Every structure is written in C-alpha cells, then in structure tokens.
Amino acid sequence: MIRYATAADLDAVTALHAEARATYYRGHLPESAYAGPDELARSRTGWTGAIDRGAVLCAELDGEVAGIAAYGERDGVMFLSQLHVTPAHWRRGVGSALHTACVEAWQAAGVTTAVLEVFEENERAQAFYAAQGWAPDPVSPHSGNHLVLRLTLAPEAE
Template sequence: MIRNARPGDLDTIAALHTRARATYYRGRIPQEEYGGEAELARGREAWARAIERTEGGVLCAERDGAVAGVAAFRPVDGVMTLTQLHVDPGHWRHGIGAALHAACLDAWRERGADRVRLEVYEHNLRAQAFYAAQGWQPDAGHRAGSHLVLWLEVV
C-alpha cells in the first residue's frame, strides 16, 4: 500500500533512510558523513520539513503494516525533483521501489509536471539500474558533485 507520510512516520522514515544510505556509502565516504550523530539529526530534520511541506510530497510504501519504502519530491528551482527514493534493504527486489515510483508518476502528472530531475550517487549502481528500468535518462553534460543527474519525461 502506498500512502502519504504522516508526522508519526518521521522516526521510521529517518531510520530507513539511514539504513538505505549505508548500503551505498559504506566504504566510500567516512561513516560520519552518512551515519554520524550530526548527519542523523540533519537527516531527521530534513524529513520533518519534507513531511510538512505543501508543494511536494512524501509517500510511504507499507508492507505487512510497516513502512518498507519512502519517496520524496518537490519543485527545486522550478523543476519537479525526486529528492529521495529508498527501500529498506530487507525489502529489496519485492516491487516496492517500482510501486513508489509509479505513485510518484501519478502525483507528478496531477501536478502537471512534464519533466522530473533526480541526482543519484555515482557508485550506487543498483539505483542507477533501477532508474534506467523506469525510463530515466542521464544528463551526460551535468553532474552534481559525486552524483549523476538523471531526467524523466512524464507522459
């Protein structure tokens, strides 16, 4: 089941986000940068703002009554942007990411978005393969630091 996030989901979302990020950052950047106390507090605060925000959305995927995935999007500089899409590693390969992505597409269509942007960590090959399967195309001329820029035409 896909639903809008609620304030009571905050701790669950923040913990899921931390577990998912660790899978692609571990061994590539210092642990403090993705799992240190200051970063965990920053991430939790960012998720709280995202849940409260009215111009974007945060969607939760539930499986067996628990949050198993989360996606967030919002306009950034006038462009709809998928800012986060994470599936709890214990739930990978069960269609949760695809269901979240489909729900995002519906939300973007409702908002009149015709093109969506995202950034994906250059070493996160699993995510890159997922996005390619969903139709995202790389912007060969642009990077955002250690992240690749991808675009999706919303049809």
C-alpha cells in the first residue's frame, strides 16, 4: 500500500533512509557523511519538514514502512529528492510502486518533466531509474559526485 507519510512515520522514515544510504555510500564516503550524529540529526530535520509539507510517500508491506519517496519543486522543476527501499524488501516491486505513485501525482499536477540526482557509484539505482525511463540530463548531467537524470512524462490519460 502506498500512502502519504505522517508524523507517526518519522522514526521509520529516518531509519530506512539511513539504512538505504549506508548501502551505497559505505566504502565511498566517510561514515560521518551519511551516518554520523550530525548527519542523522540533519536528516531527521529534513524528513520532518518534508512530512509536514505532505511531500513524502510511504510503501507499506506487512504493516511496516518498506520504502519511501519524497519529491517537490526546485527552481520550477519537479525534483525526486529521495526514493529508498529497505534492503530486506529489494526486488519485491516496492520501488516500482513508489515510482509509479510519484509519476501519477506529477501527471495529475500537469508536470511534464522531473529530475533527480543519483550517486554515481550506485549502479543498482541507476539501472532501476533507466528501467523507469530516466536518462542523463542533456543540459547538466552531473552535480558533484551525483549523476543528474531527467524523466519526460506523458500527459495524464483522460
């Protein structure tokens, strides 16, 4: 089941975010950059704001948060800022369901293009996004150690 996150989900959302990030940053960045106390506090503050804005989707499996997605407008462009699935639920369709929910919300809002950034060492996520139709942004393909991907959306079917 896909639903919008509430304040009651904050602990589960921040824990899932930390677990997922560790899977692709470990060995590439210092642990303090993704799991240190300052980073975890910053992350919690960010998720609190996103949940309060109604910008976070949760995927539930067996009564637990198995995946999360957050999006919003940045400089006039729809931006998928987070899409994470707990590793225990990889390859079960959770990420695809979250992605579909995002795309449907964007189409309903008349969005025609979305962008995201993916860590350049995270080949698993890159393959996922490519399968969903994302391609390198032709204008700005990199942002630091992240690749910038763009998705062109078909108009919502009436």
